[in-house]
Amino acid sequence: MxxxxxxxxxxxxxxxxFLQVGLKGHFWLNILLTILGYLPGIIHAVWIxxxx
Numbered sequence: 424m425x426x427x428x429x430x431x432x433x434x435x436x437x438x439x440x441f442l443q444v445g446l447k448g449h450f451w452l453n454i455l456l457t458i459l460g461y462l463p464g465i466i467h468a469v470w471i472x473x474x475x
Contacts, residue, residue, distance in 0.1 A: 425472060432468035439468045
């Protein structure tokens with residue numbers, strides 16, 4: 424399941440974070456990072472998934 428989340432995080436970073444943590448602070452932070460730059464959103468999403 425984590426591999427699917429990582430793939431989704433590369434395509435749509437907030438979706439991967441949402442599947443991992445729900446509508447908590449990390450999700451909103453990831454949306455902000457994705458808006459500011461796509462690469463920071465991906466890095467944050469993969470970090471959240473790998474950490475848990």
